[in-house]
Amino acid sequence: MLSKRSIPVLLVLLLTGSLIAFNSSGLNNPPDKYAIIFREVTEMLEQAHFNPKKVDDQFSMYIFKKYMEALDPDKNIFIQTDIKDLKKFETSIDDEMHGSDFKFFYFIDQLYMKRVKEVNGFYAELLSTPFQFNTAETVLLDPDKLEYPKNESARKDVWRKRLKFLTMERFSDLLDQRNLLKTTDSAYKSDVILEQESRTKVRQIISRNFERLINKTKPEERFNMLVNVITETMDPHTTFFPPVEKRSFDEQMSGRFYGIGASLKDDEGAIRINTIVAGLPAWKSQQITVGDQVLKVGQGSTEPVDLAGFESTEAVKLIRGKKGTEVRLTLKKSDGSIKIVSMIRDEVVLDETYAKSAIVEQGDKKIGYIYLPEFYADWERPNGARCSQDVAKEIIKLKDQSVDGIIMDLRNNGGGSLYDVVQMVGFFIPDGPVVQVKDREGNPTILRDRDRSVLYDGPLAVMVNEFSASASEIFAAAIQDYGRGVIIGSTSTYGKGTVQRNIELQPAASTQLAGESPELGTVKLTLQKFYRINGGSTQLRGVTPNIILPDQYESLKYREKDNPDALPWDEISKAYYIHSTPSYDLDVVKQKSLQRVESNTSFKAIKETSLLIEKSNEKVYSLQLSKYREDQKNMRDAFKKIDQMSKDSKPLKVDMLALDAAKLATDNDKLERRKQWVGNLSKDIYINETCMIISDMLKQVLLVKGN
Secondary structure (H helix, E strand, O other): OOOOOOOOHHHOOOOOOOEOOOOOOOOOOOOOHHHHHHHHHHHHHHHHOOOOOOOOOOHHHHHHHHHHHHHOOOOOOOOHHHHHHHHHHHHOHHHHHHOOOHHHHHHHHHHHHHHHHHHHHHHHHHOOOOOOOOOOOEEEEEOOOOOOOOOOOHHHHHHHHHHHHHHHHHHHHHHHHHHOOOOOOOOOOOOOHHHHHHHHHHHHHHHHHHHHHHHHHHHHHHHHHHHHHHHHHHHHOEEEOHHHHHHHHHHHOOOOEEEEOOEEEEEEEEEEEEOOOOOOOHHOOOOOOOOOEEEEEEEOOOOOOOOOOOOHHHHHHHHOOOOOOOOEEEEEOOOOOEEEEEEEEEEHHHHHHHHHEEEEEEOOEEEEEOOOOOEEEOOOOOOOOHHHHHHHHHHHHHHHHOOOOEEEOOOOOEOOOOHHHHHHHOOOOOOEEEEEEOOOOOOEEEEEEEEOOOOOOOOEEEEOOOOOOOHHHHHHHHHHHOOOOOEEOOOOOOOEEEEEEEEOOOOOOHHHHOOOOOOEEEEEEEEEEEOOOOEOOOOOHHHOOEEEEOOOOOOOOHHHHHOOOOOOOOOOOOOOOOOOOOOOOOOHHHHHHHHHHOOOOOHHHHHHHHHHHHHOOOOOOEEOHHHHHHHHHHHHHHHHHHHHHHHHHHEEEOOOOHHHHHOOOOOOOHHHHHHHHHHOOOOOHHHHHHHHHHHHHHHHHHHHHHH
């Protein structure tokens, strides 16, 4: 699952117990720790992965290429002769994985550090003189299209262009800041000074990066990277956790830490916001969005730490801290603007991520709205929170308010408990299969709702987007296959249809290292695959909504299908289920929605912005300042246009349930958070359109009944 609560899903697995040991044989004698891990991970992948790739010369060649790119993603450290020299290992990695002498890693690591020190020795010279930003040249920053420099001279020119671009970015930002000042202001600085300050800042950033690489990064970290290249080649969700990272993972799973409620990810040298937890500081700020680049982290009013050269795991350590202390993030938004957001660290408050509801008035209709951020399940306590139970309570509360329809909002819901999604689908169907799960041997298991009672049988809409994954896709697919409701959202959901389980490496006694801890790490291993009841997998393709709405992030490469190592889509036999015929004509509902969307200025602006984002993904940038600033201005103007339209549009009338207001009345902080949440719903054009879709469904029902 994409969700942090993925482990409960594994109750459906046929495997039992927490530890699985794999025999080690044929290791070099005596084996070192790296060799043991290499062998253990290999055997685990080959013996237990749902669909393991054959570990042969072809696999070895692919790992060789991927690891080189992981070490040198911008292709500005190694030169072409290095690749040629290293090719002697190209077809031997698989042999080392099966127990041959462990040599590849040590050889490449030694050469890598040599080249890093070489670049560290010349980059400062390139920053010693001013850059001229009026020459017509471009820089390519797309790793997939880059080639390794032919020689050291070519490598130096690659660095010249990159440093020039980094300087131009900062120079442009400083010009924007200066333009906000009056020319008579004492803080006013000339172009010459701003350009010099920009180069100085870039030099500091690059210096910090090389300082980390040369003096702080240990060989073990690069070895762990190699192991993860191997595991994630099997599929993107099979991951190796060394002991330290596993402990950090367990900490995150427990929720016992203080932070801002946002996860980070590494994205081609940048650190970006990956997910945001509802109810926590990042979410409450209403200034942070998924995809924002985190440039700096500051502790209160102290000088912030520039994250250039940092990895996301290092950034997380800076963001976490004591409860009640201030942390400031400097963010670069999608439109290129810079924003500083101040937050007070807080403990993860789980009840803020639970299901909650509101009522939206659409004309003379009352539409119930249920927000579910993840399919959570507290398996540690007998009476722990369960999303299926909580959603049932929200449905009952909405029915008591005589709502005319219900919206289930699963946007950005990364998944979670399989048991609970089966229960939840059962609220809307009499009984029957919900999802199929297939294991490595190809044996399908049908998970069913066996309760013939239906909690809610009225009009239903399910909202999804490209970040709706796993359990969210199971729910949406089942509702769609049964014809029980309308799925609404971006062109497809995420496309994760696999199940993982954490398995600790347990080497045979004969390969234990004398005098060392046997703790080697853990592999989060893909063991099963999900299938819809119609037989098609949710893997790769996700779920295609019945009604598609414009999405400004549509072109971003975030989905499962954008990863070349993702498991393929396939299908198995269809389960027996009864498709219900809705009392409305879906084609008519779709046509009415399309007409509204095409005439809606906000949706038009979102389409335009999506095209601009898609163009920027080409990652070919002009090194002419005027052209660069023009492109950045166009992007900022497009986003401002959307924001302004949102402010100018008539807000929805959204009300908190009286029962909830009374319950929260004794906790002002929670009550204010709920009010803020309701206020945000009123400005959501996607909820507005979904409510109108339900209204169209209701009108047709009335026509059929002759009312």
